[in-house]
Amino acid sequence: MKMKVKVKKESNGCQSRWSNYTSISPKKEKELDEVLKCRAKRGLKFSKKRAAIIEYFINVDRHYTVEQLYNEIKRTDSKISYSTVYRTLRLLVDCGMANVHHFGKENAKFEVVHKEQHHDHLVCEKCGRIIEFTHEGIEKFQNDVAKKYDFVIRGHEHQIFGICKRCQQKKSRR
C-alpha cells in the first residue's frame, strides 16, 4: 500500500549570501552555518524564500506545525506556498537542524535542534503549549530497559500529556 523512493543528490558547493538577507541573532549564527555547510554539500542555491522561512524558524524558538509556519511567513510574503514550507522544513530535518515530533495524533511539529541537547516534552491538551524537559534519571532507566530486552536504542520519544499551569489557572478563575 505504500511505495516510496528517495533519490539523494550530490554536487559541489557555492558562495553564500544568507547573511545579507537574514537577521540571524549572533548566538544563532553557528546554527545557520550548519545550513550553509549542508547547502555546500548538496549543491543548493541561496533563495530569499528559504532564507525567510529558515530565519523565522530559527529565531522564534518554538514548535511549529507546517500550517503555523506557513501562516506566519504568509504575512510578509503572500505568495509563499505550502510546498515550499514543506520542502524547506524537510531540508532542515535532513541537515539535522530540525526535528520532527508527532504528539499523539496531532500533525507533525518541527523544532530547532539545540546542539545535541536532547529533551522530551510536556504537551498541554488545552492550549497546545509545549514545555521541554530533560531528566537524566529517565534516560538512565531507558538504558536499563533496553538492556533488559537486548534492544539497541536509536532514539526515543517521550511525551507527557496534560494541563499546563496557565490553563489550570484559567479554569479556576471561572
Place this chain on the structure above:
Amino acid sequence: MKMKVKVKKESNGCQSRWSNYTSISPKKEKELDEVLKCRAKRGLKFSKKRAAIIEYFINVDRHYTVEQLYNEIKRTDSKISYSTVYRTLRLLVDCGMANVHHFGKENAKFEVVHKEQHHDHLVCEKCGRIIEFTHEGIEKFQNDVAKKYDFVIRGHEHQIFGICKRCQQKKSRR
C-alpha cells in the same frame, strides 16, 4: 483547517449472542463482557462482522494497524470493508477496550487494553516488532517533572526506537 463534531448516542440494553459466534478464550471472556456492557449502554446490536473483528483483535494479543487487521479478517470474510474495521476499532477505543498509539510517523496502531496495566513500548525500526515495558522509576520521575512545571498529567506516551534482539542477530549472521 480542522473541524470535527462528535455526537454521542445513548439508549437501552438488549440480549446478547456474542458467545454463540465467537470462540473467545476463557481468560479473555471478561474482556468481552466489557464489550457487551458497552454495547448495552449504547443500544448497539449484535453483528457477525463485528464479532469477527473483535474476536480476532482480542485473541491475538498484538499491536495492529487497521490495514493488518483488515487483511487478516479478509482471509475469512472477503467482503469486509475498511470502513467496518475502522468503525469497530473506534468502538473498542470508545469502550475503553482498545488503545491507539502513534509510533513516530507511522499509522495508528491499536492494542487491547490490559486491565489498567499501563505500559510503554520498544519499537523495532527494522521489523516493526513492538515490545511492551513498564518501569516504575520512570513513572515516578515523570511525576517529578510534572510537579516541577506545575503540570497536571493526563497521560503519556513513551517510545524507545531501535533494533530488537532478533534483528540484531539477523544482521550479524551475514
Place this chain on the structure above:
DNA sequence: ATTGTTGCAAAGAGTTTGCAATGCT
C-alpha cells in the same frame, strides 16, 4: 417495524510530487 450495521464511493485532511515558470550563480 424500527433501528443499528455494512459496503461503497466520495469527501477530507495532511503531505508529496511533476512540471513549467522563475530565480540564482
Place this chain on the structure above:
DNA sequence: AGCATTGCAAACTCTTTGCAACAAT
C-alpha cells in the same frame, strides 16, 4: 547558460462520512 527553487495543481495516503441496502431485534 545551466541548474536549483517555486507555485500550482494533481496525486497520494490514511481516515471519516453520507447513503441506500441489509441485518438484528
